[in-house]
Amino acid sequence: MxxxxxxxxxxxxxxxxxxxxxxxxxxxxxxxxxxxxxxxxxxxxxxxxxxxxxxxxxxxxxxxxxxxxxxxxxxxxxxxxxxxxxxxxxxxxxxxxxxxxxxxxxxxxxxxxxxxxxxxxxxxxxxxxxxxxxxxxxxxxxxxxxxxxxxxxxxxxxxxxxxxxxxxxxxxxxxxxxxxxxxxxxxxxxxxxxxxxxxxxxxxxxxxxxxxxxxxxxxxxxxxxxxxxxxxxxxxxxxxxxxxxxxxxxxxxxxxxxxxxxxxxxxxxxxxxxxxxxxxxxxxxxxxxxxxxxxxxxxxxxxxxxxNAPQIIPSTSEELADVYAPYTQGNWQTDVILIGNASSGTVVNELFAEKRFIDAIKEGLRQSMQQHPNLILMGQDIAEYGGAFKITEGFVYEFGKDRVRNTPLCESAIVGTALGLSLEDFKSVMEMQFADFVTAGFTQIVNNLAKIHYRWGQYADVVIRMPTGASVGAGPFHSQSNEAWFVHTPGLKVVYPSTPMDAKGLLIAAINDPNPVLFFEHKGLYRSISGEVPVEYYEVEIGKARHVQEGSDISIITYGLGVHWALEYAQQHTDISFDILDLRTLLPLDYEAIQTSVKRTGKVLVLHEDTLTGGIGGEVAAWIAEHCFQLLDAPVLRCASLDTPVPFNIKLEKNFLASARLDGKVQQLMAY
Missing domain, CATH: 3.40.50.970 (Thiamin diphosphate (ThDP)-binding fold, Pyr/PP domains)
Structure with a gap:
């Protein structure tokens, strides 16, 4: 040598x-x-x-x-x-x-x-x-x-x-x-x-x-x-x-x-x-x-x-506290408006605009880009093309190609890149073109992003946008509801809005939060629903459910498209008094709101688009059975989609979806 x-x-x-x-x-x-x-x-x-x-x-x-x-x-x-x-x-x-x-x-x-x-x-x-x-x-x-x-x-x-x-x-x-x-x-x-x-x-x-x-x-x-x-x-x-x-x-x-x-x-x-x-x-x-x-x-x-160092003494409270990086919503900057648990939202400024679900997301992204010069957007075709759903259309001309970045088809590498940006105090939002494609970045999400703060105190300031859900005839690889995969992973936050107001406010909150957030956006809601949205830059609190309507007969605990199924069914069956709770955040869950809804009715139906086995509904039902048993007048029932892949044919898809079984489950509960 x-x-x-x-x-x-x-x-x-x-x-x-x-x-x-x-x-x-x-x-x-x-x-x-x-x-x-x-x-x-x-x-x-x-x-x-x-x-x-x-x-x-x-x-x-x-x-x-x-x-x-x-x-x-x-x-x-x-x-x-x-x-x-x-x-x-x-x-x-x-x-x-x-x-x-x-x-x-x-x-x-x-x-x-x-x-x-x-x-x-x-x-x-x-x-x-x-x-x-x-x-x-x-x-x-x-x-x-x-x-x-x-x-x-x-x-x-x-x-x-x-x-x-x-x-x-x-x-x-x-x-x-x-x-x-x-x-x-x-x-x-x-x-x-x-x-x-x-x-x-x-x-x-x-x-x-x-x-x-x-x-x-x-x-x-x-x-x-x-x-x-x-x-x-x-x-x-x-x-x-x-x-x-x-x-x-x-x-x-x-x-x-x-x-x-x-x-x-x-x-x-x-x-x-x-x-x-x-x-x-x-x-x-x-x-x-x-x-x-x-x-x-x-x-x-x-x-x-x-x-000579002292022996370790386990502290359950400390272990749980260190899963997430500490963060207090609404306090990071004084001009943030924080919307809490109101069904319509409570804001200081009364300026609202009617917006579609997709436009509310776009506005939340744009205002976040203006608010955070260190925020980087990454995803396939998101620059000049504007993304598969056109949410970032025009952003590249407003914010430049350095901050609005087209990526190769490398989901794992882009999630890893987002984590690397976080090491240097950048924020990032990655658009997963379809939530189904997240499997290509699974290791980075559940093993790197989710665990890094618990392991050595490093935050992962990353949001992954997840266009999700069926009802659009897209078949088994563009329609899956896979949120339950991530609810099982400590260290992640999982958010799933159902209204334009929540879509904007929760997205802004997710971007402000230094923890990794999976932000699920139902494709079927993008252009099908509209609502009043504050013009201002505001947050909706992560981890807080939304009480949609009060009732005394049956509680429907749901999220995403399920909220609209529940509302439509309630409007068609005015002889039944429904208490509807929109979870909005699936991790962490708002157990207090769940318990309050159970108290109102004593009968609970957990409704979601995801398949039945292993869905978030099983966790909610189990928690209610363990903590609210004395409040129940009937078993907790679940209404979910079939345990099959999502079919392409529209008739098969309608039969697959949980909405096809909603009436039967409601009648079953009412019979108790």
């Missing part, structure tokens, strides 16, 4: 040696602690330290890095307190994730490190978002994301590189090619000669380097970073390396040929660099011994302080 010292001084070369040695000696200590049962799991990066240390050394301290399992050198090179890292690995509350995450599944904004999730690939798109933030601010910065040889097979790798290339983002994608994804060799992972060859397919530049040569890594990343910033383009770097231990300690290395281990042990990044320093006379043997002893003592001292 040849080392080229370039313009490094002796002191700099020695400082790099200490940075390189520290994670190795920490790891050796961690393996001892693992055998002693003092930590539960460890992903070893022994043999790969030069990559993490070299990359972090080359990047600026305020540039985001997205590391993976074996990148301890990123954390140590950013000078994070070792005692706190030990607490993290021990699951102590004083660690970076309050005992909620293990090993390197955490981040910290103060050090510009974004914590990984086990799915690996989604990290790459988060780096896109950070790089987009730099680009929008005209900052001379780049972001860097790690992946492994195995991770390059994931769809997220393709999506992230494609988005970065199309949008000319200053992001470095770094592949640690250690020749095995757990036990799967690269011969079963890809067919190109080298992984860096993939760069050509995206029209970007790439370079392959010796990942075990610390000086080569520093030089390469320094130059790549400069090119990314100067050219405003992404770059792919493949680092040839090898991990000398298992994927994690329990998996071992029996699947690796011994001759391969022998070959790579000769290329050990610490020993090779140490020999170079000794040969050049930059260090002496005695100094090497002293350096190692000093670092080992530092590790022991920090470990001892970590060991």
């Amino acid at each position: 040849q080392f080229n010292r370039k313009n490094f001084t002796n002191d700099q070369l020695i400082a790099i040696y200490k940075l390189l040695l520290l994670p190795r000696l920490i790891e050796e200590k961690m393996l001892v602690l693992l055998r002693q049962g003092k930590i539960s799991k460890w992903f070893s990066g022994i043999g790969q330290e030069a990559i993490a240390v070299g990359c972090t050394y080359a990047m600026q301290p305020d540039e985001w890095i997205m590391p993976l399992h074996r990148n301890l050198g990123v954390f140590t090179t950013r000078n994070m307190p070792l005692r706190k890292l030990f607490m993290q690995w021990q699951g102590n509350k004083e660690g970076y994730s309050k005992g909620r995450e293990r090993s390197f599944h955490f981040g910290i904004k103060d050090y510009y490190i974004c914590g990984m999730i086990s799915h690996l690939g989604p990290q790459l798109a988060v780096a896109d978002g950070a790089a987009l933030a730099y680009k929008l601010r005209n900052q001379n910065k780049a972001s860097l994301a790690f992946t492994g040889d195995g991770g390059t097979s994931e769809g997220d790798f393709h999506e992230a590189l494609n988005v970065a290339a199309v949008w000319n983002l200053p992001v470095i994608f770094l592949i640690e090619n250690n020749y095995y994804g757990l036990s799967t060799p690269v011969t079963e992972q890809y067919r190109c000669e080298h992984l860096v060859d993939k760069a050509k397919g995206y029209g970007i530049q790439g370079i392959r380097i010796d990942g075990n040569n610390i000086l080569e890594v520093i030089e390469a990343i320094t130059n790549v970073r400069k090119n990314c910033i100067a050219q405003q383009k992404p770059y792919l770097v493949e680092c040839a390396t090898f991990r000398m231990r298992g994927h994690e300690e329990a998996s071992g290395t029996k699947y690796v040929p011994q001759e391969m281990l022998d070959e790579w042990s000769k290329k050990d990044p610490i020993k090779s660099y140490e020999n170079f320093l000794l040969k050049e006379g930059i260090l002496k043997e005695k100094e090497v011994l002293i350096t190692r002893a000093d670092i080992k003592q530092y590790i022991e001292d920090e470990l001892q302080q970590a060991m």
Whole structure:
């Protein structure tokens, strides 16, 4: 291995040696602690330290890095307190994730490190978002994301590189090619000669380097970073390396040929660099011994302080409180009008305008864009074309292409990009062209957006607009009601308005809220209903139901199109007194409003367009049975759509929908 010292001084070369040695000696200590049962799991990066240390050394301290399992050198090179890292690995509350995450599944904004999730690939798109933030601010910065040889097979790798290339983002994608994804060799992972060859397919530049040569890594990343910033383009770097231990300690290395281990042990990044320093006379043997002893003592001292940390005492209230980033609606700026639980809305300003549902959403988006210069809209065909439903028509001319961004068909990458923007204090609204397509971004939503605040205190200031629902003859892939998928996911907020007033006010509230919000918009309501909407910029409170009308015979608890089904049925059956409650927010639910409605009637029908099994109606019915049993005069009934995909034929679709069974369920309740 040849080392080229370039313009490094002796002191700099020695400082790099200490940075390189520290994670190795920490790891050796961690393996001892693992055998002693003092930590539960460890992903070893022994043999790969030069990559993490070299990359972090080359990047600026305020540039985001997205590391993976074996990148301890990123954390140590950013000078994070070792005692706190030990607490993290021990699951102590004083660690970076309050005992909620293990090993390197955490981040910290103060050090510009974004914590990984086990799915690996989604990290790459988060780096896109950070790089987009730099680009929008005209900052001379780049972001860097790690992946492994195995991770390059994931769809997220393709999506992230494609988005970065199309949008000319200053992001470095770094592949640690250690020749095995757990036990799967690269011969079963890809067919190109080298992984860096993939760069050509995206029209970007790439370079392959010796990942075990610390000086080569520093030089390469320094130059790549400069090119990314100067050219405003992404770059792919493949680092040839090898991990000398298992994927994690329990998996071992029996699947690796011994001759391969022998070959790579000769290329050990610490020993090779140490020999170079000794040969050049930059260090002496005695100094090497002293350096190692000093670092080992530092590790022991920090470990001892970590060991003295108090044992964790679980607090249920704290656990629940940390699921969402704290936010008080209506108080973020004094001129926001907050509409509460009134059926018609209560506002100070009496200026109203008759608007269709779709126009109310458009106005809420436009006023939010005016209110927040840091708000970015992203989605397929949303710029000049105005989106599939024309909601953003004209926005690109008003706010510019930087803020109203057409995206490639890369749902996962765009959700990840939105999260990356949030790291840099941008807000974003992503239009999912149809709610059905959300499956392509599912991992980013339920594992990255939803969990990030609970895991390490980082908010995800992201709204995903979800055109949803049947009744328009669009068939099984453009008509699904999939809100229940997300109601089951702590950390998300799920909003589903039924009126123009609520559509505008709840969308504004969702954008103001720093937590991730899935905003469901029923396509069947877009142009079919109108209503009075305040002209002013206002919020409708998330988490508060709307009492639509008061009654004494039957409570219909519903949302979305179900509200209009209920109102129409009530108008046709004036002999029955219906109490109608519009949930509006499905996560969190307004249990107080639900209980109040149950008290009024004693008979409850939960109505929704979603299919019966696993729908939100089951949760509402179960809560009522558990908490309001003494108020009931009959079993809680559910009225939902058939447990089938949504059919295309209009007659079949009408039969599928819950409205086809509404009368039967009402009569069943009245018979009690």
